[in-house]
Amino acid sequence: KPAGPQAGAEVKPGGTLYLLTDSPTQQYDPARSSSLVVTGLQFVHRRLTSWQVAPGKDTTIVPDLATDTGKPSDGGKTWTFTLKDNLKYNDGTPIKSADVKWGLERSFAAAFSGGLAYHKDLLSPGLAYKGPFEGGKELDTIETPDDKTIIFKLARPYGDWNWVASTPAFAPVPKGKGAEANYNEHPVASGPYFLEKFERGKEAVLARNTYWDKATDDTRKAYPDKVVWQLGQQTNVVSKRLIDDSGDDRNAFGTSFASPAQLAQIQGNASAKSRLVTSESGALAYLALNTERGKLTDPKVREAFQYAVNKAAFQVASAGNAQLAGDIATTLITPGLVGREQFDPYPTKPEGDPNKAKELLAAAGLPNGLDGLILVTRNENGGPEKAQSIQAGLAAAGIKVTIKTLDEDAFTAEVQTKPNPDYDLVLESWQPDIPSANANIQPLFQSTEIGGGGFNTSRYNKPEIDKLITEAQATVDPNEAGRKWAEIDKKILADSPVVPLIYTRNSYLHGSKVGNVIIGRFPAYADYRQFGIIP
Amino acid sequence: MRVAGFIAGRFAGMLLVLLIVTFVTFLVFYILPSDPAQLACGRPCSPQSLELAREFMGFNSPWYQQFFDFVGGIFTGRTFGSGPSAIHCPAPCFGYDFQNNAEVLTEILDRVEVSFSVAIGAAIIWLITGVGLGVVSALKRGTTVDRVTMAVAMAGVSMPAYLAGMIGITIFAFALDVVPKTGYVPIGEDPVQWAWHLVLPWLVLAFLHAAIYARLTRGQMLETLGEDFIRTARAKGLTERKVIGRHALRNVLLPIVTVFGVDLGALLAGTVITERIFGLPGVGKLLVDGIAGLNLPILLGVTLFSALLVTFVNFLVDLLYGVLDPRARLT
Amino acid sequence: MTTLLDLHGVEVTFDSVPAVRSVSYSVAAGQVVAVVGESGSGKTVTAMSLLGLLPSNAQVTGRALLSGRDLYPMTPAELRAVRGGEVGMVFQEPMSALNPVFTVGEQLVEAILVHQKMSARDAKRRAIELLNLVGLPDPERRFRSYPHELSGGQLQRIVIAMAVANDPKLLIADEPTTALDVTVQAEILELLRDLGTRLGTAILLITHDMGVVADLADRVVVMYDGKVVEQGPVEEIFAAPKEKYTQQLLGSVISLSGTVTERALISDVVVREDHFAAADHPATESVPDVPGVEPLLRIENLSVVYGGRFRSMAVHAADRVSLHVEPGEVLGLVGESGSGKSTVAGAVTGLVKATGGQILVDGVDVARVRGRAAKALRRRIGVVFQDPLSSLNPRATVGDSVAEPIRLHKAVRGSEVDRRVAGLLESVQLNPSLRARYPHELSGGQRQRVCIARALALQPDLLVADEPTSALDVSVQAKVLDLFRDLQEEHRFACLFISHDLAVIEQLAGRVAVMHRGHVVEQGPTAAVLAGPIHPYTQRLLAAAPVADPAGQRRRREAWRQLV
């Protein structure tokens, strides 16, 4: 069932929208945020570009502060943007191109690191630039010849720079401001709302920015008069409140995905079921095989895993049924991204084919299967259950694994940071930060992303692929780039460093008076910009 | 004189305990193979950016150096970074929380009211009900009353806090809709709403804790009722209520007060699960968030804070021993 | 005279073991009835049954009429009105009878307020008045003391004060003077007599002290083996006891030989051969001690100061006390209640920390010895505590308690232990079958004998005995004293014997030391001290000692009154 606007009553401007989250805080400092274009940050901050999201359609790039999505030149090394007219902050001062530059410069300061950083290495290779505060130096790879124009001189050609320009750091910060560490609690707003009140762990209240001009902004509907974040709420209680749907909770939206237990409950409740919005597809869930360990170094052995895994059981363990869990994945690039091709190099039943797996293992010299593998999983979001479904499937194919559940931190440490991690298999999932296949492939498979906090958890290291990735990144034409990425997708999968499991659907629950809860093909998150209250 | 010496001794001990706790926390934190700077590095995280973050937060020096920096900061304050974007944390600086941009001390103090409100209210309820039920079941030993009390108490202890909280909230906040679902109202703002929002957390916590008080009271009470001075009290013509409530109970209080000290110390420092379920922004929640975000300054701060409370409450309890049992006074 | 209390065929059984069988006696208003008899014969149980204070495993039958109303079937509310109001009760073991966590003052005030409507301040005033009445020095301060801060005799007086607080119609006094020295005892008896004459209070007096009986009682009830064997007016019973047991009882009574007439006028320490006495009264110093040839126990300049909660409340319980005991010798320690006797004993056993001076047992400093040597030393010392109940583990049976030192020092093993325990119990006149019982299932005298048996279990070289026979009837006491003498002759054991009973001291002790307010005011050979007491306190002490002869005691009382 594709997600779409609420049937029946229409949303009207006005009212208060409540956002219920388990997170204790919201990061409203653009330099330190990793918020997607469609979620929380956009209420307050605009960026150079934005995304056009609609159900059933591929997500496209559209201008936000800029008049267009950027003009590449010099083979994709130089990008020029021009700001729209009549852009103002919530204090009434105009937004200038220098402010965008200042915002980006700020993001290089150690005190304000932590946000999405796709721009950093391209603007200042090796991060030689240390921000504007210490020594007061400017970043000379950004030029602002006038108040409207901003020119980026990249270190190497980068076709996705227009997408990168939609990351939070491209929001303007009035030049000279934001030196204080708690800028996030009183940021200067360019979006339709400003942060009126902020209490860590309790709530954040967003009120209208009267200087925001609807005419300059195509993507934000900004229906509600007020948006209130209720911070630090237990997800189960949030879900109960939303199911219960009474009082202010009718105006509420739960920002966390519904868990399998909640989904089961919602399925039995007609009212709640009608208020459940599920994405078409979403993050790629996959089983990464540590290609540096023991028998798993052999691609033939790894291939057996493609057949051994029981994806049907994984679906049930994820969300109770295949429908809510998401379609079975056979590719690395997730649906909704330009250039994606649907293919299946290892066709089999959803339940897998243990016999075929056994044959493959035998052919690879392992007639008795494999024993003593360690499967690492997070202890949250049903990790242990999912791991058990994988474990049982592998067992049927003669592969015995021990599950090690770890707390989030310990997991990150073990899987992403340690130089010599102790795992053979790891359950992972990946949602790209920008709707480009680049963001889907590069972080997971480029050899530079092994260890040191990188996400290449299969520790896949192939110079050929690295080269192809750099090439595809440099390609400016989206369609051509798309083709290249699809090619890389196939090449990597032929090596079986990972077993794609499903394209995880996300389900959200909202109150009966919240309308326009829409999820596009990408990202698999609700588009907060369109939310409105049904009076 | 002796009292003063005793208090001074205990005070020194308290400082030692705090130092050890801090030190051990530091050590344990460094056993964790993870890197807190990772979180401040951003995505994608280049090695240079990681190094910068580490340096800024002071994580690049060896752990013992960091420990000294931390302890030193309590007395002299600390400054992170330099220039206009430098962060000052004035003494007493219990660390600076980079993730939330706040001094740890401020963050804790902001939340103390919530945790104390939850803990003290609940403690009063469970102390009264626990001890009350214990007395009743001691007096009605072997009867249905005794057994029902026991069964209820056992339901309390064998139930995970999370379950008790969810059941409580499902029944009282949703099904019956008699209490607010979540949230906290400061007592200074509206005492009635304050209590109203806390009733459920109080009851849930009390339900979980009352058992041990009921059981201990019952056991000690049965021991005490056989003593000769109880006979004397009866011979005076005291009502049974006075005999039990005054003469027996005072002699029963020693273990009760002990457990109470331990429980209260821990509770004041935060009731993690309850605070989460009822959306109460208390110290316990701060700790959990700190753990989830690998926020060492918060972890250290909250740890110190909770150790301080635990030692302080236990110190009070030790002083109380002398009052409750003059024979055990200050020796 | 109207009958106030009337017992008809009272029977008490514990789990079907009879303790009291068909007891009948009556008490008229204003009358003093003394219940005497063998230890364990049911005196306490009978008295306790009256107020419904027996444990619930006791079954009581019969009738007990108080002013015509039967006490046994009373409702709790009716009973409460009687308890502490119409009937006051003094318990046998004062040291366990008070709640350790409240001050004695609070407990006294509470007793007053239950039955009288008055303000807290008035109640306090009345309480202090009562403390004065029972002769407690410094009542304002004692009011704020906790029970463990008082001596046995002081506690006993508190308990008495509590019992008489509401001017009861009937006072049940169970061994009310066991922990009191004779001078205080005389004052207390005076108080009781006064209650009788002034308010018409009837007194049911349970005692072993025939002197007290002679002094106070109008009628005597003699109990033996759970039954009343004889009763009648005091003169008749003393003059012509009919029953064999009564005869035996009165026959066992020992009395002081000499009488006191001399009144010394003295200056400085008086020395007559071995006999020393302090010059002034009250004394400011202890008299010196000439250690004997090879003393087993030597106490040199022992001082004990109890800290108190604040410095100002410090109590000098013993002040530069010097004493010694030679092998084969019994040193009697007598003195005023609260004068520091138990404190000295505690210091010898190492349980009280000395503030000054030292204590040598066979040349070894008790305070310094550690480890193996300490264990060996302790094996040679036997201790009998003043309060038998609290010195027995409530969770250990009599057998276990007696066997504890034997097992601890592995004196004998296996079934031999049992045999030894049985022998010990028999030697203190206890039926060995009592060994399976717990302390609270015994009578006061029985408990005391258990403590003696435990102290003698290892045939100690030194026995420190704090009032070891206070709860024993004279016939049993005679047997125990015989036992002591035998042991002393057999293997020359030394004994520090604290007692209030001068007659016992006279019989047993070769030398005697007299304490008064933390000082040893007089010491010397028993015969010399008793025959020619020098210090005024000793003289009063001797004068106050009652004799077991109603007529004789009346004369002594008059004489004593004049001395005061």
Add this chain to the structure above:
Amino acid sequence: MSDPLPLGGGVTPGAAKSVPAALWQAVRRDKWTLTCAIIIVLIVFMAVAADLLTAIEGQGLNPDIKNLGPTGLPAEGPSAEHWFGVEPLTGVDLFALVAYGARVSLLVGLAATALSVVLGVLIGASAGYLGGWWDRVVTWTADVILGFPYLIFMIALGAVAPVEFPRQLLMIVVLGLFGWPRVARIVRAQVLSLTKRNFVKAASAMGGGPWHVFTKQLLPNLWAPIIIVSSLTIPSMIGNEAALSFLGVGVLPPTPSWGRTISTAIDYFETDPLYLVFPGVTLFLITLAFNVVGDGIRDALDPKAEGRG
């Protein structure tokens, strides 16, 4: 001896002298205690004979999504095939989960309780009795442990503990070490007051060393709090075991434990209550049973217990 001895003993010895004897006495005298003792035996039997019982039932710990309905909940309730029904999302037999879970939970719950109680009693009693610097060291250590955020310690442990390390042992040690301070404080308080009693003084005056005083004088008078604290510690240890497993320090999935099953089941208490009820009720029953039996033992050990049969 010439004269007759006083009244004979004859009174039935009131209290049992050892804990096993007390247990036997309690079970014989009180039906309620007997019932609870039987419950304990049955649950222990279920743990020990889990293989046998599940073999009789014909199930094991294998997931099977065919047992599930369209929303991932069990397709049907308890049946002859699945005595307690199945687990949501995986379809594992619930009876097998409860029976095998009993192994881990009982082992860890009982052993960790035993460890912390033994440590707590020894340390607490010695601190209270010996006093001085030892007492101070003990109080401080207890305060350190009580004030310590053991959660991050567990996380660290979960990250560094190798998978091969015997998990049950690890949990017992960790839980025992974190559990003793509470017991120690209670025992210390009691001992502080007991040591001032004459009978304890008497024992040391007799030459009894600390160990003698502890075993012969203090321990018999400490049974009441010890029994109560231990019988109440068992369920919390079982709960802690779940928390540890959750953090990766405990048993590894798919090995079940009650604590873990219960904590997952909580989320289903509205949609699939039986999932919670079976393990929950077993835990409740065994907690209740241990407490009732504990009370029985306490009463049987108490010589002053009034109105004994």
